[in-house]
Amino acid sequence: MMSDIAALAGVSESTVSRALAGSSLISEKTRQRVVKIAQRHGYAVNPAARSLRRGLSHTIAVMIPLRHAHNQHFSDAFFADMLANLADAVNARGYDLLLHRVSEGEANWVEQPIQSRRADGAIVIGQSLEHKALDQAAVRGVPFVVWGARLPEQHYVSIGTDNFLGGKLATEHLIQRGRKRIAFLGDRRAPEVGERHRGYLKALADSDIRADRKLQLEIPFGADEALRSLSDLVRSGVSLDGVVAASDTIAMSAIRALTESGLKVPADVGVVGFDDVAMASYTLPPLTTIRQEIAPGAVLLVDKLLAILAGEPAQSQQMKPKLVVRAST
Amino acid sequence: MMSDIAALAGVSESTVSRALAGSSLISEKTRQRVVKIAQRHGYAVNPAARSLRRGLSHTIAVMIPLRHAHNQHFSDAFFADMLANLADAVNARGYDLLLHRVSEGEANWVEQPIQSRRADGAIVIGQSLEHKALDQAAVRGVPFVVWGARLPEQHYVSIGTDNFLGGKLATEHLIQRGRKRIAFLGDRRAPEVGERHRGYLKALADSDIRADRKLQLEIPFGADEALRSLSDLVRSGVSLDGVVAASDTIAMSAIRALTESGLKVPADVGVVGFDDVAMASYTLPPLTTIRQEIAPGAVLLVDKLLAILAGEPAQSQQMKPKLVVRAST
DNA sequence: CCCGCCTTTGCAATCGATTGCGCAGCACCT
DNA sequence: AGGTGCTGCGCAATCGATTGCAAAGGCGGG
Structure with a gap:
C-alpha cells in the first residue's frame, strides 16, 4: 500500500x-x-485504485471480428503474428493488452469493452465484414484503430498494406512468368481481399488479358474451402496456369489441391500467396508471396491509437507491400 | 453510475x-x-471500482515464456490455436484475458501480473526452460496453471498431453511401417519434448532397435534450425527412413529438407509431426501427426485455475494423445 | 529584520462500487 | 396485545490512489 x-x-x-x-x-x-x-x-x-480515480484503465483491447469462419480465421498464422507483435508493442508502451473474442452477432461489439471502461481504446485486426459497424462506431467517437484496407470516406483510422498494389504485384509477377490463365482465390466481401482482387483485375487489364469469371473463386478465409473449390475447378476442365491467393494459408492449400489433381507447381501452375507468414518459407515448394510488414504495422497501430487517446489527430496509413519470390512461381 | x-x-x-x-x-x-x-x-x-473494493481483478493473465526463440515460438500455430481457445474459455467464464509477453531474463515473471493485482491468476502456455522458476513460484503460493508436461514432484498444476505416450505412438507407427532408422527432431530441454523423446526411445527399445545418437537432433522449436540440421544430416550420408518431429512446424520443415535433399516423403522417409494444427492437413503431403486436444485442454486449464482461485484443490491431468494417420507415412 | 515569492509538501475530498451491521415492517404465535 | 423471528432494505465505512488547494519552509531583496 x-x-x-x-x-x-x-x-x-x-x-x-x-x-x-x-x-x-x-x-x-x-x-x-x-x-x-x-x-x-x-x-x-494498485491498478484498480488508479483506474478508478483517473477514469482510465491503461489497457488496450485487441479484437478479432470473425463473423464467418470462427477459429479458422484466428489460427491463420497472420493473426497470430500480428497478435504477438501487438503484445510486444502494447507492453512496450506500458499498456496492458486485453484479448477479446467477438461473439457472433453481438451488437456494438467495438465499443463494449470501452464503454464498460475495461479498456481505453481498441485495436481491431481485420475488417472482416464489419466495415459498417466500425464506421458507425467511429462516428459515435469510439476510440479505436483498424488493421485493414482504407476505404473511401471511412471515418476510422486504418493501418494496412496497400492491398490493391499487392494484388497487382502478385498478378503481374505471374504474367511476367508467362501465365495467362490466372485464378483468384479469396473472399472479396472482406475489404482487404476486395482490394487485392481489384489489383488483380487491373494487372490483367493492363496486359490485355481477359478476366475469366470462372477463375475467380469466392472463398472464405479457411483453407478447407480453398482446397475443395480449386479441386472442383480443375476437375471441371477449365484451363489454369496461375493462382493468386488472398492469404498464404489459402495458397498452401491451393498447392495441395493442384498437386493432388495432377498439376505440378510451379511447372504447370504458378502460385502466389499473401502475407509472408513464417511458415511460407518452409513449405514445399517455398511460397512466392506478397509480404506485409507486420511488426512495423503493429507499432503503428498502437501509436496511432495512443495519439487518438491523447486527443491528437491521426491519419490512416498504407504500407508498401513487397513481392517475395520463392519457388512456387 | x-x-x-x-x-x-x-x-x-x-x-x-x-x-x-x-x-x-x-x-x-x-x-x-x-x-x-x-x-x-x-x-x-465500473470494473475498476469493483476490483478496488473486492480486491479481485476478475482477470486471468495468459503468458508464453520464450526465453530462446522469441516470436518464432509464439507464431507456431499451436500457440495461436491454444490462445484462441483460451480466449473463448476465459470469456465464457466471464473473465477477462490479459495477454502478457514475458520479457527475456525478467525475474519472477510468473507472479508479476498477479502481485501487481492486474490478474487474479495466470495460465502459462508451455514450460519452455522455466520449470524451476515455475516450481518456485508454486511453492510461494502463486495461483497459476501450466500447459505442459507433468514432471515428477512438481508443485504446480499442469494440464497437457501424455507426451511420453505421444512420442511412443509416433515412433511405433513408423516402426510398424517398417522403418528402422528413425530420427528425432526437437529441443529435449523443454520438458514436453523431453517426454516425447523418452517415448521415442522406449518404442525403439521395445522393438530392439538401436537408438542412434546421430539421429537425435537438438532443435529449438524454430523451423529454421530443423531445416538446416536435417539437411546437414542427410548430406553427411547417414541412413534415415523415418522422422519423429516435436511439432508439426518442425515436421513440415523436415519434409521440405528431405525433399530438397532428394528423398521422397513418404516413399523413402516417413515423417510424423506433433500437435495436429489446422495446417497439418493442408500440407503436401498431409501430415501424419499426434493430435493434442487443444479445445478441451483450454477449458480444463481455465477451470482448474478457477478452482485454485476458489480455494479448492486441483490435480494435474494428462490427456490421451491420438495418432492421426495421413499421407506423410 | 521583515516581507513576499517560489518551491515543496500535506490535507482532505473524491473516484464508484461493495458489504457488515442495524433497523423497519410484517407474519405468526401465545 | 405483546413478543419473536424473518425478510428486505438502507447507512456509512471502506478499498487505494490522485489531485485541487492551502500551507509551510526557504530565500533574496529592501
Missing part, C-alpha cells in the same frame, strides 16, 4: 503518489528516495 | 449492487426491476 511507503519514506501519501508518477511538483531528491524505497519493497500501485 | 440507477429504481445503491450481483438478500421482484432498468440504460458496473 502506498501509505506504507509513505511512512517508510517519512512523507505523505500525496508525495509518494506524485514521486512515482514523476510529477514536477516533487524535488528530484525526494523522488529518488521514494522510488528507491518503493522498489526495495516491491511496491507497485 | 450506480447511484443513477438507484435513483431511477427508487432504491438505495446497496440494493442495486446486490440486485446486480444476484445476492439472496434482495427479493426477486426488486431484483428484476433493477436489472431491467440497468439494462435499459446500458449500465455496467
Whole structure:
C-alpha cells in the first residue's frame, strides 16, 4: 500500500503518489528516495485504485471480428503474428493488452469493452465484414484503430498494406512468368481481399488479358474451402496456369489441391500467396508471396491509437507491400 | 453510475449492487426491476471500482515464456490455436484475458501480473526452460496453471498431453511401417519434448532397435534450425527412413529438407509431426501427426485455475494423445 | 529584520462500487 | 396485545490512489 511507503519514506501519501508518477511538483531528491524505497519493497500501485480515480484503465483491447469462419480465421498464422507483435508493442508502451473474442452477432461489439471502461481504446485486426459497424462506431467517437484496407470516406483510422498494389504485384509477377490463365482465390466481401482482387483485375487489364469469371473463386478465409473449390475447378476442365491467393494459408492449400489433381507447381501452375507468414518459407515448394510488414504495422497501430487517446489527430496509413519470390512461381 | 440507477429504481445503491450481483438478500421482484432498468440504460458496473473494493481483478493473465526463440515460438500455430481457445474459455467464464509477453531474463515473471493485482491468476502456455522458476513460484503460493508436461514432484498444476505416450505412438507407427532408422527432431530441454523423446526411445527399445545418437537432433522449436540440421544430416550420408518431429512446424520443415535433399516423403522417409494444427492437413503431403486436444485442454486449464482461485484443490491431468494417420507415412 | 515569492509538501475530498451491521415492517404465535 | 423471528432494505465505512488547494519552509531583496 502506498501509505506504507509513505511512512517508510517519512512523507505523505500525496508525495509518494506524485514521486512515482514523476510529477514536477516533487524535488528530484525526494523522488529518488521514494522510488528507491518503493522498489526495495516491491511496491507497485494498485491498478484498480488508479483506474478508478483517473477514469482510465491503461489497457488496450485487441479484437478479432470473425463473423464467418470462427477459429479458422484466428489460427491463420497472420493473426497470430500480428497478435504477438501487438503484445510486444502494447507492453512496450506500458499498456496492458486485453484479448477479446467477438461473439457472433453481438451488437456494438467495438465499443463494449470501452464503454464498460475495461479498456481505453481498441485495436481491431481485420475488417472482416464489419466495415459498417466500425464506421458507425467511429462516428459515435469510439476510440479505436483498424488493421485493414482504407476505404473511401471511412471515418476510422486504418493501418494496412496497400492491398490493391499487392494484388497487382502478385498478378503481374505471374504474367511476367508467362501465365495467362490466372485464378483468384479469396473472399472479396472482406475489404482487404476486395482490394487485392481489384489489383488483380487491373494487372490483367493492363496486359490485355481477359478476366475469366470462372477463375475467380469466392472463398472464405479457411483453407478447407480453398482446397475443395480449386479441386472442383480443375476437375471441371477449365484451363489454369496461375493462382493468386488472398492469404498464404489459402495458397498452401491451393498447392495441395493442384498437386493432388495432377498439376505440378510451379511447372504447370504458378502460385502466389499473401502475407509472408513464417511458415511460407518452409513449405514445399517455398511460397512466392506478397509480404506485409507486420511488426512495423503493429507499432503503428498502437501509436496511432495512443495519439487518438491523447486527443491528437491521426491519419490512416498504407504500407508498401513487397513481392517475395520463392519457388512456387 | 450506480447511484443513477438507484435513483431511477427508487432504491438505495446497496440494493442495486446486490440486485446486480444476484445476492439472496434482495427479493426477486426488486431484483428484476433493477436489472431491467440497468439494462435499459446500458449500465455496467465500473470494473475498476469493483476490483478496488473486492480486491479481485476478475482477470486471468495468459503468458508464453520464450526465453530462446522469441516470436518464432509464439507464431507456431499451436500457440495461436491454444490462445484462441483460451480466449473463448476465459470469456465464457466471464473473465477477462490479459495477454502478457514475458520479457527475456525478467525475474519472477510468473507472479508479476498477479502481485501487481492486474490478474487474479495466470495460465502459462508451455514450460519452455522455466520449470524451476515455475516450481518456485508454486511453492510461494502463486495461483497459476501450466500447459505442459507433468514432471515428477512438481508443485504446480499442469494440464497437457501424455507426451511420453505421444512420442511412443509416433515412433511405433513408423516402426510398424517398417522403418528402422528413425530420427528425432526437437529441443529435449523443454520438458514436453523431453517426454516425447523418452517415448521415442522406449518404442525403439521395445522393438530392439538401436537408438542412434546421430539421429537425435537438438532443435529449438524454430523451423529454421530443423531445416538446416536435417539437411546437414542427410548430406553427411547417414541412413534415415523415418522422422519423429516435436511439432508439426518442425515436421513440415523436415519434409521440405528431405525433399530438397532428394528423398521422397513418404516413399523413402516417413515423417510424423506433433500437435495436429489446422495446417497439418493442408500440407503436401498431409501430415501424419499426434493430435493434442487443444479445445478441451483450454477449458480444463481455465477451470482448474478457477478452482485454485476458489480455494479448492486441483490435480494435474494428462490427456490421451491420438495418432492421426495421413499421407506423410 | 521583515516581507513576499517560489518551491515543496500535506490535507482532505473524491473516484464508484461493495458489504457488515442495524433497523423497519410484517407474519405468526401465545 | 405483546413478543419473536424473518425478510428486505438502507447507512456509512471502506478499498487505494490522485489531485485541487492551502500551507509551510526557504530565500533574496529592501
